[in-house]
Amino acid sequence: MIEQKQQEIIEEFAFFEEWMHKYEHIIELGKEMKGLTEEEKKDDLLVAGCQSKVWLKASLEENGTVKIEADSDAIITRGLVALVVSVFNHETPHEILNANIHFMNDIGLVSNLSQTRSNGLAAMVKQILLYATVFQAQQKSN
Amino acid sequence: MIEQKQQEIIEEFAFFEEWMHKYEHIIELGKEMKGLTEEEKKDDLLVAGCQSKVWLKASLEENGTVKIEADSDAIITRGLVALVVSVFNHETPHEILNANIHFMNDIGLVSNLSQTRSNGLAAMVKQILLYATVFQAQQKSN
Amino acid sequence: MDNDTLQHKMRELKTQFPALNQTVYGRPLVYLDNAATTQKPQRVIDSISEYYSKWNANIHRGAHYLANASTEKFEATRSALAEMLHANFREEIIFNQGSTDSVNMLSTILENEVEEGDEIWVTEMEHHSNFVPWQMLALKKKAHFRYIPMLPSGEWDLDYAKNEITDRAKIVAFNWVSNALGTVNPIEELIRLAKSAGAYVVVDGAQAVAHFDINVQTLNCDFFLFSAHKMYGPTGLGVLWGKKELLEKLPPYRYGGEMIKKVSVTGTTFNVLPFKYESGTPNIEAVIAFNESISFCKEVGRENMHAHEYFLLKTATERLKEIERMTVYADIPNKVGVLSFNVEDIHSADIGTLLDQQGIAVRTGHHCTQPLWEKLGTTGSVRASFACYNTVEDVELFIAALNKSVNMLR
Amino acid sequence: MDNDTLQHKMRELKTQFPALNQTVYGRPLVYLDNAATTQKPQRVIDSISEYYSKWNANIHRGAHYLANASTEKFEATRSALAEMLHANFREEIIFNQGSTDSVNMLSTILENEVEEGDEIWVTEMEHHSNFVPWQMLALKKKAHFRYIPMLPSGEWDLDYAKNEITDRAKIVAFNWVSNALGTVNPIEELIRLAKSAGAYVVVDGAQAVAHFDINVQTLNCDFFLFSAHKMYGPTGLGVLWGKKELLEKLPPYRYGGEMIKKVSVTGTTFNVLPFKYESGTPNIEAVIAFNESISFCKEVGRENMHAHEYFLLKTATERLKEIERMTVYADIPNKVGVLSFNVEDIHSADIGTLLDQQGIAVRTGHHCTQPLWEKLGTTGSVRASFACYNTVEDVELFIAALNKSVNMLR
Ligand SMILES: Cc1ncc(COP(=O)(O)O)c(C=O)c1O
Numbered sequence A, B: 001m002i003e004q005k006q007q008e009i010i011e012e013f014a015f016f017e018e019w020m021h022k023y024e025h026i027i028e029l030g031k032e033m034k035g036l037t038e039e040e041k042k043d044d045l046l047v048a049g050c051q052s053k054v055w056l057k058a059s060l061e062e063n064g065t066v067k068i069e070a071d072s073d074a075i076i077t078r079g080l081v082a083l084v085v086s087v088f089n090h091e092t093p094h095e096i097l098n099a100n101i102h103f104m105n106d107i108g109l110v111s112n113l114s115q116t117r118s119n120g121l122a123a124m125v126k127q128i129l130l131y132a133t134v135f136q137a138q139q140k141s142n
Numbered sequence C, D: 001m002d003n004d005t006l007q008h009k010m011r012e013l014k015t016q017f018p019a020l021n022q023t024v025y026g027r028p029l030v031y032l033d034n035a036a037t038t039q040k041p042q043r044v045i046d047s048i049s050e051y052y053s054k055w056n057a058n059i060h061r062g063a064h065y066l067a068n069a070s071t072e073k074f075e076a077t078r079s080a081l082a083e084m085l086h087a088n089f090r091e092e093i094i095f096n097q098g099s100t101d102s103v104n105m106l107s108t109i110l111e112n113e114v115e116e117g118d119e120i121w122v123t124e125m126e127h128h129s130n131f132v133p134w135q136m137l138a139l140k141k142k143a144h145f146r147y148i149p150m151l152p153s154g155e156w157d158l159d160y161a162k163n164e165i166t167d168r169a170k171i172v173a174f175n176w177v178s179n180a181l182g183t184v185n186p187i188e189e190l191i192r193l194a195k196s197a198g199a200y201v202v203v204d205g206a207q208a209v210a211h212f213d214i215n216v217q218t219l220n221c222d223f224f225l226f227s228a229h230k231m232y233g234p235t236g237l238g239v240l241w242g243k244k245e246l247l248e249k250l251p252p253y254r255y256g257g258e259m260i261k262k263v264s265v266t267g268t269t270f271n272v273l274p275f276k277y278e279s280g281t282p283n284i285e286a287v288i289a290f291n292e293s294i295s296f297c298k299e300v301g302r303e304n305m306h307a308h309e310y311f312l313l314k315t316a317t318e319r320l321k322e323i324e325r326m327t328v329y330a331d332i333p334n335k336v337g338v339l340s341f342n343v344e345d346i347h348s349a350d351i352g353t354l355l356d357q358q359g360i361a362v363r364t365g366h367h368c369t370q371p372l373w374e375k376l377g378t379t380g381s382v383r384a385s386f387a388c389y390n391t392v393e394d395v396e397l398f399i400a401a402l403n404k405s406v407n408m409l410r
């Protein structure tokens, strides 16, 4: 499932020939994303490593999948965050932990977006994996 | 007089075509110099700035000229010290203070001998000028 | 020199900087991040290559040709700096790692000069490097950490300073030019105030040395510091000038080779200036190559540099103000070529990202001056900063790309 | 590899070092001052030129192409170093100015770990840079400054260490290889002793990194430090490795940009590793170019380097001993290619001067290890030190020139 979602994103971005259109799409995604409420955007949800701020919230759903919500104060980062959320949301901890995340490279996010920002995303992914690890442990001990 | 002594040294060194002979001559000068006694080679006579040690002693002679004695623990430095002493010894403070000291450059001491060492010699010359200044002041106040 | 002549003269400079002659993402690079670090002229790069190809040796203690040659070249830069700063003594010039290193050194060696209840002053606009070390020193010595407030215009509140700086002030440290806003501060007046209060005066010249002639004698400060990399020189090199009598009196900072006169198991005595403050193998390569940067600035003339950069600043500022909902910070006359701005409801990082895609290199964020932004009610800005090699075309490309970015983000 | 194959392989190296391909005073340069600083291969020089021609930008906080590119290259060297040292975490690698800087940093951040009456240990053969900072720390904290004596052979008196190092020892700091004598010390054993006494263990690897593979895990020290310029790298760059849990626990050292999380007028919080210890603009150029030195050493192989240098050492030592009234210091098997000697009644500086005239670069004097020479009853030596690019011909030229010099001086 995670792999399939990555493929869809890659295909979507292959469509854009110009950097401008790629970014317009990311900005669009950023505008569309539900994100977090102002009350939720607190320092304890902050993910380190970003020039712009990224907040991340994860919880275990009843059916055993992970619910991920996130936000950013910069719109481009927000769009990128939306992509990451769409890939990981509603997957099981097991699937998350075993996924090979490559779409960011494939759509040119790493080379084309700033190191600082992709580091921010890297930190976000790292944080999601951490949550998944904890949730998996919880599931096993239940 | 100082100028004349410098010219003599320059002529003397012009004689040597090879570095070896130049150094053999300097070593010879070092061996021949009377220098200071072991008791005189104390820290308060040390001149700063030398890799090898240089001791310097200056006094005002009855006829108003300056007597300079010096030594070094390294034989090449000792030879160079001998040259400096021979130029300044038994000159008046006035003559010393008004001299244009160029022989070290002219015989290739600065370019051909190490910076550290020529700095040591520079420090020695500086110290001699300092003594000369003091002696001149003493003479005037007498 | 009239402006046309000046523009003509400065236009040639860009060709001396190889890094400026390239494209990024297929677009010509427009480098407007000069307040972070300047590019280096070919002569500096060549000097480094030459050093490693011909002269490399450890300095000062050598008894051989290369060691003497590199020592001589190393010391020649010290002399050139003494001349550039109008220092009385060449041994007043201390080499270290950078401005941050200098301030940390000063805040350490001045430790015993500060007593409980004394005041240590900075300004609200300082770079963190000239803020945190003093804050920490105050904390350590139970001294009062105080600051001269910044007005909304980006200028110091000098009236406040006049009223509040008394003889309880032991140290007053401040930048000549703000790296975040580009404002040129009235340091002569603050130095006078601080000196008559009997305080040690530290001038952070990091953002000034590439634009103004400096005379530490007439400034009458106690310490003046800057980084080579912001003056067309190599990274990893700082210059600290200090009054000889102070540097002689104050304790050493780093202990090790070169700064030692005599070491034994029972005790150690220290060397004279400048070696007292230069322990360990220094950044020899950078010191030697920096002499080329010094010559470069002298030959171009800082007056010309500043006039040219100021012209670019004014041109860009006018064009910028045509953009709707634009805030230009510190839009006052006394400035170097630093343009700090925000567009309402758009994050500075977003503008930076889209400018970058168009080949325009600017910096976004807090620029290591968080207290300043807190005062201005935000967290940072987009900062475009000009150097002598920038051109009017650079400004045009920047403004066009900015307009496009803002449209995309609205 | 047999010795012939090795000699053949190493012979090619010299061509990679432009500084070695020159004459001084009309004679071919024989550079035997490698313990002071090594020459740099062309790839390191090229990397510096490339950096300034293509990538130069201030790192970490940039939002543009060049800043990202240089940040990536900068961090790549950190990763390469983590691999080279077998560090568990790449953020355990801290960049600074040099070995001297590292020891000063450690002696400052460990300050609160030392109490009155505790013991701080070094050895009698330490470089001043790993001696004086600890001596000063002991003085400041009223701790006992103690040292492991050196035997006349140039080896540590380990029996003394075994008897005297007790749980009162808080810090034990020592070099792996002596810069003055070239002796390779039994650090594994001393680390074991010091760790079982519960002390912090600091290893000065300045003279080891160009000769031995390093594994900080199996060594089990707490801190390991060295300078790039002694490992075929640029000047002005030090590397400090420290155990993550310690670096996280200990206080910051230099305050300023980059090491800050949040600054305000009321207080400041610090950033995570490695930034906590890397304030201010670092020596970006040197860090990036140093990656080439790391590759160079890896490709040649430190085992090969050491074997080759050892062969040169043995050859030179044998020839040296043919000279009358010659004292070779530390003529023992466990050595790197450092040959330290004196000729009776001849000053080392005189030998150095005459060797220099013949194109042979050696170092003379105390080599920043005065306590060592005091123990050996003299004030210094002539030191010839070999690197991987030296050849048997270099040894021949050196010995011939030495014979000539000694004859002139007798
Ligand atoms: C054993 C040892 N430690 C420390 C140092 C100091 O290194 P640096 O001068 O690069 O700070 C040296 C350099 O001579 C050394 O040989």
Ligand SMILES: Cc1ncc(COP(=O)(O)O)c(C=O)c1O
Residues within 6 Å of the ligand: C035, C036, C098, C099, C100, C101, C127, C129, C130, C175, C177, C178, C179, C204, C206, C207, C227, D257, D279, D280, D281, D282
């Ligand atoms: C005003 C000011 N002070 C200090 C610094 C710190 O300089 P460095 O990073 O070279 O130590 C900077 C650099 O950004 C600066 O702009």
